[in-house]
Amino acid sequence: MLVHVVGGRVEGVIPNDENPIGVCNVSQDYGRERGRGAKLCPKGNASVASLYDPDRVPAPLRRIGPRGSGRWEAISWEVAIKEVAGRLREIKERYGPESLFWCSEDASFINIQKDFCELYGSPNFSMHSNICDVSRKLGYKLVMGHDRPLGDLQNSKYIMLFGWNPLAATKWAHLPAIINRARELGAKLVVIDPVFTHTAAKADEWVPIRPGTDGVLALAMAHVIVKEGLFDKDFARDWTTGFEEFSRFIKGYSPKWAEKVTSVPRETIGRLAMELASTRPFVVDAWSGPGHHSNATQATKAIALLPVLLGQIDRPGTLLFPERKGPKRRGLKLERPLPPRVDGLGTKYPFGHGSGIYCEARDAMLTGKPYQLHAGVFVFQNFVMAVPNTTKNVEALKRLDFIVTVDTLLSETAELADIVIPGSHFFERYELIANWTTWPTLALRQPVVGSHVKGMPEYEFVMALGRELGLKDKEGKGFEVSHEEYMDAELRAGIGIGLEELKGLPGAVWKSGQTRYEKHLEEVKVPEGAIIDEKAGIVRNKEGKTIGIKLGEKIVRGFDTPSKKIEFFSKELKEKAFEPLPRYEEPEDRPTKKYPLYLVAWKQAEHTHGRTLNNAWLIDLKPNNPLWVNTETGKRLGLAEGEEVWMESPHGKARVKVHLTEGIHPEVVGLHHGYGHWALGKLAKGKGVNDGLFMPGKAERLSGEGITKEVGVKIYK
Amino acid sequence: MGQLAFVVNQDNCIGCHACEMACKQQWQTELNWRKVRHFEGGEYPKPVRLFLSLSCHHCQEPACAQACPTKRYLKRDPEWIRRQSWIKERDGKFYVVITPTREEEIPGHLIMSDGKLLEDGLVIYNDVIFGNGGRGDYRNHRCIQCGLCEKECPYHVPRRNPEPPDEYSPRWEKCMGCYPLVQQGVPPACAHTCMGLALEMKPLETLKGLTSEVPGFRYEDTKPSVRFIPVKSPLPTNIVETPNL
Numbered sequence: 001m002l003v004h005v006v007g008g009r010v011e012g013v014i015p016n017d018e019n020p021i022g023v024c025n026v027s028q029d030y031g032r033e034r035g036r037g038a039k040l041c042p043k044g045n046a047s048v049a050s051l052y053d054p055d056r057v058p059a060p061l062r063r064i065g066p067r068g069s070g071r072w073e074a075i076s077w078e079v080a081i082k083e084v085a086g087r088l089r090e091i092k093e094r095y096g097p098e099s100l101f102w103c104s105e106d107a108s109f110i111n112i113q114k115d116f117c118e119l120y121g122s123p124n125f126s127m128h129s130n131i132c133d134v135s136r137k138l139g140y141k142l143v144m145g146h147d148r149p150l151g152d153l154q155n156s157k158y159i160m161l162f163g164w165n166p167l168a169a170t171k172w173a174h175l176p177a178i179i180n181r182a183r184e185l186g187a188k189l190v191v192i193d194p195v196f197t198h199t200a201a202k203a204d205e206w207v208p209i210r211p212g213t214d215g216v217l218a219l220a221m222a223h224v225i226v227k228e229g230l231f232d233k234d235f236a237r238d239w240t241t242g243f244e245e246f247s248r249f250i251k252g253y254s255p256k257w258a259e260k261v262t263s264v265p266r267e268t269i270g271r272l273a274m275e276l277a278s279t280r281p282f283v284v285d286a287w288s289g290p291g292h293h294s295n296a297t298q299a300t301k302a303i304a305l306l307p308v309l310l311g312q313i314d315r316p317g318t319l320l321f322p323e324r325k326g327p328k329r330r331g332l333k334l335e336r337p338l339p340p341r342v343d344g345l346g347t348k349y350p351f352g353h354g355s356g357i358y359c360e361a362r363d364a365m366l367t368g369k370p371y372q373l374h375a376g377v378f379v380f381q382n383f384v385m386a387v388p389n390t391t392k393n394v395e396a397l398k399r400l401d402f403i404v405t406v407d408t409l410l411s412e413t414a415e416l417a418d419i420v421i422p423g424s425h426f427f428e429r430y431e432l433i434a435n436w437t438t439w440p441t442l443a444l445r446q447p448v449v450g451s452h453v454k455g456m457p458e459y460e461f462v463m464a465l466g467r468e469l470g471l472k473d474k475e476g477k478g479f480e481v482s483h484e485e486y487m488d489a490e491l492r493a494g495i496g497i498g499l500e501e502l503k504g505l506p507g508a509v510w511k512s513g514q515t516r517y518e519k520h521l522e523e524v525k526v527p528e529g530a531i532i533d534e535k536a537g538i539v540r541n542k543e544g545k546t547i548g549i550k551l552g553e554k555i556v557r558g559f560d561t562p563s564k565k566i567e568f569f570s571k572e573l574k575e576k577a578f579e580p581l582p583r584y585e586e587p588e589d590r591p592t593k594k595y596p597l598y599l600v601a602w603k604q605a606e607h608t609h610g611r612t613l614n615n616a617w618l619i620d621l622k623p624n625n626p627l628w629v630n631t632e633t634g635k636r637l638g639l640a641e642g643e644e645v646w647m648e649s650p651h652g653k654a655r656v657k658v659h660l661t662e663g664i665h666p667e668v669v670g671l672h673h674g675y676g677h678w679a680l681g682k683l684a685k686g687k688g689v690n691d692g693l694f695m696p697g698k699a700e701r702l703s704g705e706g707i708t709k710e711v712g713v714k715i716y717k
Numbered sequence: 718m719g720q721l722a723f724v725v726n727q728d729n730c731i732g733c734h735a736c737e738m739a740c741k742q743q744w745q746t747e748l749n750w751r752k753v754r755h756f757e758g759g760e761y762p763k764p765v766r767l768f769l770s771l772s773c774h775h776c777q778e779p780a781c782a783q784a785c786p787t788k789r790y791l792k793r794d795p796e797w798i799r800r801q802s803w804i805k806e807r808d809g810k811f812y813v814v815i816t817p818t819r820e821e822e823i824p825g826h827l828i829m830s831d832g833k834l835l836e837d838g839l840v841i842y843n844d845v846i847f848g849n850g851g852r853g854d855y856r857n858h859r860c861i862q863c864g865l866c867e868k869e870c871p872y873h874v875p876r877r878n879p880e881p882p883d884e885y886s887p888r889w890e891k892c893m894g895c896y897p898l899v900q901q902g903v904p905p906a907c908a909h910t911c912m913g914l915a916l917e918m919k920p921l922e923t924l925k926g927l928t929s930e931v932p933g934f935r936y937e938d939t940k941p942s943v944r945f946i947p948v949k950s951p952l953p954t955n956i957v958e959t960p961n962l
Contacts (some may be wrong), residue, residue, distance in 0.1 A: 011745060012742045012743050013742060014909065014910075015909070015910060037904070037909060039735070039910055039911065040739065040910045040912070041735055041912060042733055042734045042738040043738075045738035045739045045741070045742050046738040046741070048742050167733075167913070168731065170733065170912060173912055175912075176729075176733070176912040176913040177913070180729045180913055180914050183728075183729075184729075184914075196764050196766065198732055198733075201732075201765070202728075202731065206762065206763075206764075208761075605732075605733035605734065605735070606733070606734060617738060617741055618738075620749075621734050621737070621961060622960075622961045626962055628962070630761060631761070659959075661757065662757070662758075662759055662760050662764035663757065663761070663766065666761070
């Protein structure tokens with residue numbers, strides 16, 4: 001966005017037409033649509049209210065009362081740096097460097113934080129993704145070899161979304177525009193979701209489903225498509241592996257059986273399958289609905305295989321495999337290898353995501369296994385509220401000897417901290433945003449106003465901390481460079497231009513090339529010394545890395561899976577003793593007799609997770625998150641609109657306000673995530689209910705993603 | 718060009734409130750001049766949810782302007798201006814006759830461009846001065862806080878700001894159609910930001926085929942300049958307005 005600054009004060013913002021993230025996700029459309037202007041979400045428009053939030057952390061703070069007492073004293077930056085460095089040095093000497101747990105949101109100065117952790121000697125750098133979308137990432141990665149496919153929604157004729165709410169969870173401001181453009185051109189929108197979300201409200205068809213059963217619905221549709229012989233036979237033959245096994249496996253998933261599991265009528269399942277099979281091009285996609293369950297990865301795999309069956313991938317109007325470029329992290333030569341991680345990533349979770357496993361790290365704080373953590377640094381992460389099972393989170397953090405939080409507000413996590421570092425607002429700092437578009441684009445965010453506190457943005461703080469601790473690698477690389485120099489080097493290594501050149505580009509956005517399709521068919525140059533595995537057709541370079549696959553006489557790129565093909569059957573999973581086919585497993589924490597209703601949560605456009613709840617303008621739009629209860633269910637339980645009742649799960653209970661609605665599955669209750677703060681700020685405090693309180697707090701067994709939508713609850717007066 | 722009107726595409730509106738926030742940050746207002754309303758109806762498993770984004774409708778016969786005893790409101794429409802007995806034209810300048818002995822000149826840039834009266838039909842204040850290239854910093858001096866504008870407007874669009882930041886800020890406020898932007902060919906802030914492609918400002922005469930009534934909005938005698946593209950699917954009869962839930 002472009003920011004209007006008058007006399008050092010932000011007076012307003014307008015969308016940046018140079019940044020495709022507010023326009024669309026395909027380069028060919030961008031040329032045409034940018035003239036109609038980029039868009040901004042409500043949070044972007046309201047961001048000035050967060051900038052001037054009177055509750056912002058005013059200075060580095062030292063806690064002077066017991067944890068949670070809210071008693072602080074301001075300290076200077078010099079003292080803050082010396083004190084944090086001193087405690088971290090002490091903890092490292094006493095317990096080893098691995099006793100530091102570090103977690104961060106995922107878009108801001110990640111590489112500096114990774115460098116810090118590695119040079120300090122801790123393997124435990126973690127970030128937000130593992131409570132966001134890593135099951136989706138893993139599901140797609142295992143099937144298609146790409147962990148971030150994006151729907152070319154604008155050019156699609158049929159859009160089927162499993163548990164994705166892009167018209168309200170507007171992760172990118174272009175989402176509503178590209179979906180509405182498709183709708184205007186006559187595309188059919190089908191939304192499969194237990195909740196009549198704002199996206200479902202715009203759909204041609206809402207298919208309410210039992211939470212955690214999306215995979216079954218996808219498999220039953222695949223059953224129909226295979227049984228009726230409607231699949232793309234050439235594509236299945238040339239570009240997939242394991243189709244035979246899959247065809248046998250899928251026989252068990254009849255629409256009749258699926259109806260019992262999902263509650264979706266068999267006729268609907270059959271009809272939706274036929275609609276998919278007879279429409280080109282289409283997008284089927286899934287996000288956090290199926291993604292936040294205990295069976296998420298396999299469910300995502302099942303859904304990902306629907307477009308594969310019909311050959312609808314990486315072509316215009318289908319699910320595309322974006323090409324992405326961004327800042328490249330410098331390499332460090334560490335004095336000694338890092339010890340194993342505390343959260344089981346790479347061991348218990350061989351397929352886990354690089355962002356770590358918050359739930360496991362939290363449990364390790366409580367159990368001391370595999371080892372005890374002693375220090376925690378939380379950068380723009382309100383760990384207490386964001387990770388499922390709030391009660392456990394608070395207990396776990398209390399076990400740490402030393403906690404530092406970096407944030408704009410005194411969050412529930414900051415309340416437990418020893419030192420709080422004032423975080424910057426995004427108008428006050430640099431950031432490099434590698435966009436979620438289908439061709440490489442990178443946007444620079446740069447400070448337009450000075451920091452609200454005299455001092456430094458958080459990246460300067462972390463670098464200063466590194467210098468204070470004398471952190472360096474074998475070649476003497478540490479934090480001697482300035483932040484601008486660090487960014488400049490990352491940029492040059494990643495996209496070939498430096499910081500000043502990026503600043504000089506129109507709108508400070510770098511865009512390269514075009515969206516390309518069917519990249520698996522592109523011929524690859526075979527380097528000298530390459531080895532062709534004639535049986536599998538796979539071509540490897542001298543180092544043994546797969547670089548392509550034989551297609552007739554040509555060597556082409558293929559997909560980035562081990563077989564270079566789309567994988568119905570995953571040998572990788574089998575080798576590590578996981579289920580190779582997208583088999584449905586019942587969700588671990590389904591409702592029970594005692595807790596008979598499913599509880600789910602969702603996002604809406606008014607808020608970014610739980611972080612914007614103290615924004616005066618945004619909280620005013622919606623000061624509460626009532627519990628949606630189906631009217632019939634409410635009648636059965638004797639509930640009245642607006643009434644306050646108890647909601648209880650095996651893990652927590654709270655008073656909730658009831659909203660009776662026709663827009664939710666009768667077996668499900670749900671609410672807008674992010675509310676229920678007891679800290680954060682005067683406006684956020686005491687408003688609504690935190691869904692994390694009710695959750696068991698487990699991690700998905702394959703991806704390690706925090707399971708944030710799977711528990712049974714009961715409601716009573 | 719003539720009268721401008723908001724076109725609200727209810728089929729595209731996703732109820733995100735970006736329009737409301739864009740307006741608020743553009744003019745740094747306490748009140749939300751634009752509001753998105755929510756409606757629900759139908760029956761499981763075929764419920765309906767509607768959103769309706771509304772601000773001032775810049776009526777062709779603005780009741781606020783008629784009601785205001787200090788004549789703060791003005792419609793940028795030559796025909797309308799000449800019809801008002803309380804507006805006097807002298808030597809190419811226009812004056813508001815507040816009392817028989819008190820006249821005030823209307824700041825020329827509010828209603829004139831290149832010596833011609835503007836005719837976009839936007840209903841604006843004539844006692845407000847915008848600074849900073851049309852952003853913020855508005856001043857007013859005639860509002861006597863009687864509230865008649867709000868009372869007489871059939872949509873009760875002008876609203877009282879209970880905590881104006883300073884003595885010069887408007888006490889009763891409403892959308893001005895972002896006229897300083899619109900005059901430069903830029904869309905109003907709400908339409909500019911609209912993620913759902915659901916809001917536009919267009920000449921009223923080009924909107925002949927569109928409906929002027931949807932659930933929650935009646936076409937009143939003041940002739941509001943707002944038209945709707947309703948949702949495609951037929952609506953159930955049990956539509957009710959709800960809070961933002």
